[in-house]
Structure formats: C-alpha cells, structure tokens
Amino acid sequence: MNATPSNPRLLEQMLLVRAYEEAIVAGSAAGQVPGTCTSVGQEAAAVGVVNALSADDLILTNHRSAGHLLARGADPGRLLAEVMGRRDGYCGGRSGSLHISVKELGVVLTSTIVGAELSLATGVALSRTMLGQPGIVACFFGDGAACEGSFHESLNLAALWKLPVLYVCENNHWQAFVHRREAIGHEHVADWAAGYRIVARTVDGNDVDAVLAAASEAAARVRESGQPFLLETYTYRTRGHFEPDDQGYVDAAELAAWRARDPIARYRERLLDAGMLTAAEADELAARVTSRIAAARAFADASPYPSAADLASGVYA
Amino acid sequence: MPTLTLHDAVGAALAEEMRRDGSVLVFGEGVATKRHDLLTEFGALRVRNTPLAEGIIAGTAVGAAGTGLRPVIDLLFAPFLCYAMDELVNSAGKLRYLSGGQFSFPLVTLAMTGAGWGVGAQHNHNLEAWFVHSPGLKVVMPSNPADAKGLLKAAIRDDNPVLFFLDIGLLYQPGEVPEQEAVVPLGQAAVAREGRDVTLVSYGKTVQHCLQAADSLAAAGIAAEVIDLRSLKPLDTGIVLASVTRTGRLLVVHEANRLCGVGAETAAVVAEEAFAALKAPIVRLGGPDAPVAASFPLEQAFVPRPEAIVSAAERLCRHHSA
Numbered sequence: 001m002n003a004t005p006s007n008p009r010l011l012e013q014m015l016l017v018r019a020y021e022e023a024i025v026a027g028s029a030a031g032q033v034p035g036t037c038t039s040v041g042q043e044a045a046a047v048g049v050v051n052a053l054s055a056d057d058l059i060l061t062n063h064r065s066a067g068h069l070l071a072r073g074a075d076p077g078r079l080l081a082e083v084m085g086r087r088d089g090y091c092g093g094r095s096g097s098l099h100i101s102v103k104e105l106g107v108v109l110t111s112t113i114v115g116a117e118l119s120l121a122t123g124v125a126l127s128r129t130m131l132g133q134p135g136i137v138a139c140f141f142g143d144g145a146a147c148e149g150s151f152h153e154s155l156n157l158a159a160l161w162k163l164p165v166l167y168v169c170e171n172n173h174w175q176a177f178v179h180r181r182e183a184i185g186h187e188h189v190a191d192w193a194a195g196y197r198i199v200a201r202t203v204d205g206n207d208v209d210a211v212l213a214a215a216s217e218a219a220a221r222v223r224e225s226g227q228p229f230l231l232e233t234y235t236y237r238t239r240g241h242f243e244p245d246d247q248g249y250v251d252a253a254e255l256a257a258w259r260a261r262d263p264i265a266r267y268r269e270r271l272l273d274a275g276m277l278t279a280a281e282a283d284e285l286a287a288r289v290t291s292r293i294a295a296a297r298a299f300a301d302a303s304p305y306p307s308a309a310d311l312a313s314g315v316y317a
Numbered sequence: 318m319p320t321l322t323l324h325d326a327v328g329a330a331l332a333e334e335m336r337r338d339g340s341v342l343v344f345g346e347g348v349a350t351k352r353h354d355l356l357t358e359f360g361a362l363r364v365r366n367t368p369l370a371e372g373i374i375a376g377t378a379v380g381a382a383g384t385g386l387r388p389v390i391d392l393l394f395a396p397f398l399c400y401a402m403d404e405l406v407n408s409a410g411k412l413r414y415l416s417g418g419q420f421s422f423p424l425v426t427l428a429m430t431g432a433g434w435g436v437g438a439q440h441n442h443n444l445e446a447w448f449v450h451s452p453g454l455k456v457v458m459p460s461n462p463a464d465a466k467g468l469l470k471a472a473i474r475d476d477n478p479v480l481f482f483l484d485i486g487l488l489y490q491p492g493e494v495p496e497q498e499a500v501v502p503l504g505q506a507a508v509a510r511e512g513r514d515v516t517l518v519s520y521g522k523t524v525q526h527c528l529q530a531a532d533s534l535a536a537a538g539i540a541a542e543v544i545d546l547r548s549l550k551p552l553d554t555g556i557v558l559a560s561v562t563r564t565g566r567l568l569v570v571h572e573a574n575r576l577c578g579v580g581a582e583t584a585a586v587v588a589e590e591a592f593a594a595l596k597a598p599i600v601r602l603g604g605p606d607a608p609v610a611a612s613f614p615l616e617q618a619f620v621p622r623p624e625a626i627v628s629a630a631e632r633l634c635r636h637h638s639a
C-alpha cells in the first residue's frame with residue numbers, strides 16, 4: 001500500500017479509531033455497550049503498521065485490536081455489532097470485543113490470551129511458506145505479552161525455522177494495572193530480539209509517518225529475507241486498561257507528558273503546517289468520521305442478538 | 318494379516334496419510350530422529366525436530382492448522398501437555414467458535430501415558446478426561462495396533478483438533494493390522510466381546526484386562542460384554558446404552574483417576590437414560606486420586622486388574638440374584 005509520508009488518509013483512519021472507541025466509551029458509560037480495551041493514544045502505532053502491509057499479508061492481534069481492524073478496512077458497524085454481541089458482528093456476536101477475527105481481511109486467529117498470538121504466529125507463517133502462499137505475517141502484541149514464555153519460544157522458533165513474521169510490539173507502558181517498569185528490567189522489548197539473532201528496531205509510536213516508514217522497511221526486509229523482524233512501537237495507553245477505569249494508579253505527570261504527544265493532534269498539526277490539509281478540510285474529515293460512527297452505532301443497535309438455540313452450535317467443524 | 322506394534326501402527330498411519338495428503342506434516346521433540354523412515358520419505362520440511370518447548374510446538378501447530386496445514390505433533394508424555402494447555406484448550410478448542418466459524422483446526426496431538434515403564438507421575442498421568450471436558454477438542458485412546466492405525470488416519474482427516482493418547486503399556490505389544498485401508502471413524506466404540514449378563518466398558522490397556530476378566534467370568538457362567546470406547550469424545554453412548562439395556566448391569570473400568578473421569582460420565586449417561594434397565598447399581602473401577610509412583614508394584618497397583626474386574630462383575634451379578 002501507499003507509503004507516502006504525511007497523508008491525510010492516515011489522519012482519517014486515526015480519527016476513525018478514536019471516534020469508534022469514544023463511541024464505545026460513551027455507550028459503555030450509558031450502560032448500552034460493553035466496555036472494551038481501548039487504544040486511545042496508540043492510534044498511530046496501529047495505523048502506521050497496518051498501512052505498511054499488503055493485501056496478501058496476514059495479521060494476528062489481541063484484545064486491543066480496534067486500530068488494527070479499522071485500519072485494515074473493517075466496517076465499524078460490524079465491529080460495533082460484534083462488541084455488542086449482535087448477530088451481524090464479524091463473529092456472529094460470539095467474540096465480543098476481545099477476540100475479533102476477520103478472515104476476509106486477513107485478520108486471523110485473534111486471541112485474548114496474552115501471548116497466544118505469539119504462539120500462533122509461527123504456525124501461520126509456517127503454513128504460508130509450506131503452501132507457497134505470498135505474504136508475511138504481522139503479529140501485534142504488547143509489552144506484557146513479551147513477558148510470557150510464548151514470546152521467547154516464538155522468537156527462537158521463527159529465527160530457527162526462518163519464518164516470515166513481522167513481530168510488532170506495542171510498548172504502551174502498561175500491562176493492565178502494572179507499569180512496564182515493574183515487569184521488565186529494561187525499557188525496550190526490542191532489546192530481547194538480539195539474543196535470538198533477530199533484527200529489531202524501536203520507533204516513536206506516536207508519529208504515524210515514522211511508524212509507517214519503519215514498518216514499511218521492516219515488512220520489506222521480512223518479505224525479502226523470509227526471516228523475522230521485531231518492530232517496537234514506543235507509545236502510551238492514555239486511557240485505562242478496560243472501560244471503565246479511573247486510572248487512579250497512573251502517574252499524573254507521565255500521563256500528561258504523553259497526552260501532550262497525542263498522535264492525532266500532532267499529525268493534524270503537521271499536515272496543516274505542511275499545507276497538505278486546510279483547517280476546513282481537517283474539520284470535514286472529522287465530521288465524516290463522526291457520521292460514519294453514528295451510522296455504525298445505529299447499525300449495531302438494529303442488529304438482533306443471536307438466538308440462544310444456537311448456543312452450542314459451531315463448536316466442531 | 319501383518320503384525321505390527323502400536324508404535325509401528327502409528328508410524329504406518331502417518332506414512333499413509335502423508336502420502337495421501339501433502340498438507341500433513343509432523344513435528345516434535347525428536348520426531349525426525351525417531352521416525353527416520355518418515356524423514357527419509359517425506360523430507361525435512363514435513364518431518365521436523367523442534368526445540369524443547371511444548372507451548373510453541375502446540376501453538377505453531379494450531380496456527381498452521383488454522384491456516385491450511387494438517388499438522389501432527391508428538392508431545393511425548395501426557396504430563397508435558399501441561400505446557401501446551403493454553404494452545405490446545407484456549408486456541409485450538411475455542412477459536413473456531415469464538416470467531417463464528419471462520420477457522421477450523423485439523424490437528425492431531427500425540428501423547429503417551431499409562432503404567433508400564435515405571436517412569437512415575439510426571440511421565441505417566443492419564444489426564445485424558447481433562448480434554449473431554451474442554452469444548453472443541455476430540456479425544457481418542459486406542460487399545461490395540463489396528464485401532465491405533467485406523468483411528469489415527471481418521472484423526473488426521475478430521476477437521477477438528479484431536480488429542481490422541483497412546484498407552485505406554487501397549488506401545489510395543491504386537492497385534493494384527495489389516496493391510497488394506499481401514500479407517501476407524503472417531504466416535505464409534507467397538508464391542509470387543511459379546512455377552513448378555515454384564516457390560517464392561519473400558520478403553521486403553523484395561524480393555525485387555527476386561528477381556529481376561531470376561532474369560533474367567535465365562536468359566537463361572539457369567540457372560541460379560543466388553544465395550545472398547547476407542548474415542549472418549551465423541552463418546553459412543555449409543556453402543557453403551559444398547560448393551561446396558563440388554564444386560565442391566567454396568568461396570569466401567571479405566572486406569573485414570575475415577576474422580577470426574579470418563580467412567581463417571583459414562584455412568585451418568587446410563588443413569589440418566591437407561592435407569593429403568595438397571596438391575597444393580599453402576600460400579601466404576603479406576604485409579605485412585607494419587608500421583609502414580611515409579612515403583613513397579615505401586616505403578617501396577619494403580620491399574621484395575623482382571624481379578625478386581627472379575628470380583629466386581631460377580632458382585633454385580635449376585636446383586637440381581639439376591
């Protein structure tokens with residue numbers, strides 16, 4: 001896909017993710033929508049990487065998946081329907097927010113077991129190579145997942161078997177209610193890759209141009225070499241772990257510093273400064289996104305719940 | 318009919334299925350070393366040794382199964398499955414359902430268990446019922462080489478994840494295995510011996526113990542029917558219910574811990590659906606709620622012996638005549 005720096009389309013995608021999650025937050029506060037793990041503050045990390053992938057590539061994601069799914073082109077109405085447990089959700093309401101797969105978009109085997117995406121990604125890459133299919137495998141995971149054994153087992157096997165996996169660690173500083181400082185003895189997950197002889201790089205995850213450029217380069221390396229690569233997007237979860245969450249445990253100064261680096265405000269500014277966008281056009285983008293999300297909510301509200309008679313169907317192939 | 322050990326019957330099934338279907342591959346700790354003939358025939362891409370890491374072996378298999386391959390993994394001894402529980406239970410068993418049917422996981426996991434080698438509880442633990450309790454998984458445990466071959470062929474062709482347990486005590490016992498293609502469907506029990514007085518239901522090595530007991534019982538004038546479950550999920554309740562409806566007496570026998578075991582499930586199904594046919598209370602013989610000791614006599618004492626089966630069956634039959 002198009003990797004031109006400073007692209008209003010990236011702004012629109014980030015705005016869409018933000019608006020989608022804000023709709024969930026509002027719906028959840030009103031008792032109408034289940035809470036989710038939002039990715040507020042991390043939109044650039046998701047949008048930048050997904051835009052560096054090609055249509056043949058497969059994506060594995062986790063509980064904090066809205067950015068990956070929306071950037072990949074998922075329909076916000078069907079996503080919201082899924083979150084709300086409705087029949088028109090991508091998984092027929094069986095997933096809810098936590099394990100949304102959309103096979104038709106190449107978003108496969110989403111798991112909410114922290115670290116499971118890492119254990120599955122090697123197999124997905126193995127089938128790509130053995131079946132001679134094009135495309136690489138992008139595996140999104142958090143800094144918390146990097147503490148699971150599956151991270152280390154996965155990197156070791158991917159390096160050993162030369163599997164085309166682009167590992168994308170979204171280091172958002174939080175592992176639910178534990179700061180990464182309390183869980184990892186060093187700042188960057190990327191540092192672990194060297195032990196497995198995997199090339200790694202850390203990028204400013206709040207700068208969508210930088211993420212897109214780094215991810216494009218990383219994806220190209222995986223594609224050409226057939227070997228894994230680890231990209232760490234260094235970012236921050238500026239909302240709570242799961243709605244509702246008052247974030248009473250978060251250091252106020254740290255949070256304020258990262259909010260000041262909000263990826264969307266920053267990018268809007270950059271596009272305006274570069275003359276790529278006028279303020280009026282930016283407002284128009286925002287308005288378009290707002291009405292898309294309103295329509296999505298209406299679609300989800302209108303979608304019926306699945307029938308309880310189907311409770312135990314579809315367990316076996 | 319040619320004679321094969323259960324271990325070689327597994328190898329024969331693997332070879333036939335790999336020949337038939339290029340998407341079948343096998344990997345595990347030492348598979349390429351120990352099944353060298355497979356490596357020679359199918360090459361290093363389809364027959365692989367792995368690092369000592371059961372979690373990633375299983376996870377890789379689940380990921381591969383979900384995207385087009387049909388992996389068979391050998392996790393060696395059943396207790397090592399504990400390192401692969403997340404991948405098998407949470408991923409293979411649940412992601413089809415949770416995704417609204419977008420994926421299937423044609424994957425077979427081999428694991429050895431049971432008394433026979435004096436290896437103790439961290440190598441011998443009949444934990445098959447754990448997987449019966451986990452949705453989305455199928456569970457198989459053959460009692461002889463012919464069934465091992467036929468069931469493994471069916472398991473490899475099945476589009477669901479199958480846990481395939483190999484009884485250590487049976488691994489190197491020879492048995493006749495048909496030369497022609499003989500797929501044994503999953504979910505079909507077998508009547509190993511017919512009889513009208515009491516139904517003995519078992520699987521794995523205790524099927525043989527039941528057959529020995531049936532010989533002794535016959536000498537005492539009791540005709541025991543022996544049912545080999547073969548698949549623990551799907552469980553062939555039909556064959557069990559039909560038998561108990563005729564005999565009126567049920568004795569369930571397995572090596573695994575009795576608590577919440579396959580015997581408990583079998584007994585419950587019969588109590589629910591054939592209560593009126595019962596002439597005596599259902600009896601279960603199984604291992605105790607204890608880890609298996611390495612010491613040979615203790616290990617053997619864990620397993621219901623033919624003598625115990627005989628006396629339990631005799632008690633059951635007396636109950637009626639009393």
Ligand SMILES: Cc1ncc(C[n+]2csc(CCOP(=O)(O)OP(=O)(O)O)c2C)c(N)n1
Nearest residue numbers: 064112113114142143144145172174175176
């Ligand atoms: C195996 C497992 N342990 C714990 C949890 C509960 N949990 C869900 S998300 C989460 C935090 C994960 O942190 P990280 O990997 O950094 O991802 P993030 O949520 O920050 O995106 C935890 C602990 C879980 N889902 N799975």
Ligand SMILES: [Mg+2]
Nearest residue numbers: 142143174175
């Ligand atoms: Mg995190």
